[in-house]
Amino acid sequence: MTNKNGFGALPIQRISDAEAVKLLRRAYDRGITFYDTARFYTDSEVKIGLAFKGMRDKVYIASKTAAVTPEAFWKDLETTLNNLQTDYLDIYQFHNPDFCPKPGDGSGVYECMLKAKEQGRIRHIGITNHRLKVAEEAIDSGLYDTLQFPFCYLATEKDIALVKKCEKADMGFISMKALSGGLINNSAAAYAFQAQYENVLPIWGVQREEELDEFLSYIDHPPVMTEELRQVIDHDREELCGNFCRGCGYCMPCPAGIKINDCARMSLMIRRAPTQMQLTADMQKMMMKIEDCLHCNQCMEKCPYELNTPELLQKNLKDYKEILAGKEILSNKETQF
Known part of the structure; x- marks a missing residue:
């Protein structure tokens, strides 16, 4: 079975440089090689750069830009590469745009991606989103190597169809919110669900060693979908599916100061x-x-x-x-x- 462990680096914003480096190196030493960050995640890129300086060829690093103009794109890319102490990204992703960037759309940002790829500064072009319509358009376009989208065992049939559509299009699927922002508290069930999909790589957001070690233990002893875990999933789906907040934060900031x-x-x-x-x-x-x-x-x-x-x-x-x-x-x- 493929190792279904990617490292989602958003939470390491909340810990010190030394703690983050220790956590990241522990993840690498125990078998995690894929690390996902973003320009939007404050100092997350800097911490990854500190952790993997001098060993860039040992890990795969993905980052993101929310740029919607060429000027902002090149500024973000330069900052990201400097932060990560590298001269290339394995995957560079458009960060949750409300449209699907394409050549000739007037924004010019997809053309920037192509130029950066020609320069060798990025190796694969990806997109992240929370909108099914944009995600489906990205797959249909044939312009992207990867899609990052929320996916967990609370997924709807439309979400599962999206994963299968990616597989058919020979696109990688990076699974964010695999624990639904903390609502899912059975990591074994979460892992076993993700493992059913060959083209899916979940990125687990962790900031503590005990959280990391839980997922690291699954490398040698991966959970499989048992009747017991299926019952956990069925119970949670009954309790949590529907109109609940996923905690993505795209509604923020609130003018009234509500979190x-x-x-x-x-x-x-x-x-x-x-x-x-x-x-x-x-x-x-x-x-x-x-x-x-x-x-x-x-x-x-x-x-x-x-x-x-x-x-x-x-x-x-x-x-x-x-x-x-x-x-x-x-x-x-x-x-x-």
């Missing part, structure tokens, strides 16, 4: 994580911000999953208050809503 990508999934998180972590005074203040909603609907317009975000926030706030009341936390005036 939408945390607040809109609180009802689910509070049932799947240690409860007290979600009931602190700071978390209660965060949820209270929902009452400041301006109903401007900017979040709805930006949501790639077409969720009614304001309605979802209100439902989560109502549920949260009921949970607090049930925990008898409202006796303290400071914690009252």
